Amino acid sequence: MSESDEILFQVWGARGSLFAGGADRIAFGGDTTCFGLSAGGGLTIVDAGSGLRAMGEAMAGPPPPVEIDLLLTHLHFDHICGLPFFEPVFSEATVLRVWSAAFERDEDFRAALERAMSPPVFPRFRDWDRVRLCTARAGMPVPLAMGGTATPFALNHPDGAQGWRIDRAGRAIAIAADHEAGDADIDAGIAKAARGVDLLVWDAMYTDEEVAARRGWGHSSWRQGLAVAGAAGAGHLLMTHHDPGRTDAALARMEREARAVHPELTFARAGWRRAI
Numbered sequence: 001m002s003e004s005d006e007i008l009f010q011v012w013g014a015r016g017s018l019f020a021g022g023a024d025r026i027a028f029g030g031d032t033t034c035f036g037l038s039a040g041g042g043l044t045i046v047d048a049g050s051g052l053r054a055m056g057e058a059m060a061g062p063p064p065p066v067e068i069d070l071l072l073t074h075l076h077f078d079h080i081c082g083l084p085f086f087e088p089v090f091s092e093a094t095v096l097r098v099w100s101a102a103f104e105r106d107e108d109f110r111a112a113l114e115r116a117m118s119p120p121v122f123p124r125f126r127d128w129d130r131v132r133l134c135t136a137r138a139g140m141p142v143p144l145a146m147g148g149t150a151t152p153f154a155l156n157h158p159d160g161a162q163g164w165r166i167d168r169a170g171r172a173i174a175i176a177a178d179h180e181a182g183d184a185d186i187d188a189g190i191a192k193a194a195r196g197v198d199l200l201v202w203d204a205m206y207t208d209e210e211v212a213a214r215r216g217w218g219h220s221s222w223r224q225g226l227a228v229a230g231a232a233g234a235g236h237l238l239m240t241h242h243d244p245g246r247t248d249a250a251l252a253r254m255e256r257e258a259r260a261v262h263p264e265l266t267f268a269r270a271g272w273r274r275a276i
């Protein structure tokens, strides 16, 4: 494996459920969930939360890759709200393929996404023609424009959600958010799908106490992530989907506590990058 095989992974939004502003929420960022993976001049994005707007802004200089794959975990608003604010969508040169494993047919996917972004909730999005909506199947790899493949796997979340495993030139990243741990079959499926990955991104929205009080809300704790990462034999563990109520100080405290148990772990911050 050479340096050119590396995937450069970057966090553009690590907040869950809702944008979180304020002077005490700067270090970890307020934007909702969005991750960028660059390799070989190509780009793959996982989730289109409000962090996608900042990513588009950062791509304003050199021409962006012509073909971009955007993998959606699900269509809750914190995961799609950045899409109409992603500047490359408005460029004639860009082909944006948006993947979801939640629908049987491309038409159903389009109808659901269009419904989510329709008046009076949102002005009609006019650029659907440049967005190619594609359906994927759990366990079936789809080819990425940047090279390699993305394979969806089931998560436990209200209305359903699918994580993604991205493989390219011997490197692998799995994203398992949004997910509520506790269903033995689904947790085992995640451990299998994430086997041997270099980086596992995990939904750590709640503390263990909060998880107990919010069963059915669809989120997990960092401690539950350790169990699944251990079963998967995952390398580094990235905790994400931070509760909007959590300040920088609170998240830093959680990270210290978690690292004392498992040093190979980071609480995601907007701007965090790592070559995989």
Ligand SMILES: [Zn+2]
Pocket: 016, 017, 033, 076, 078, 079, 178, 241
């Ligand atoms: Zn979410």
Ligand SMILES: [Zn+2]
Pocket: 074, 076, 157, 178, 218
């Ligand atoms: Zn959700």
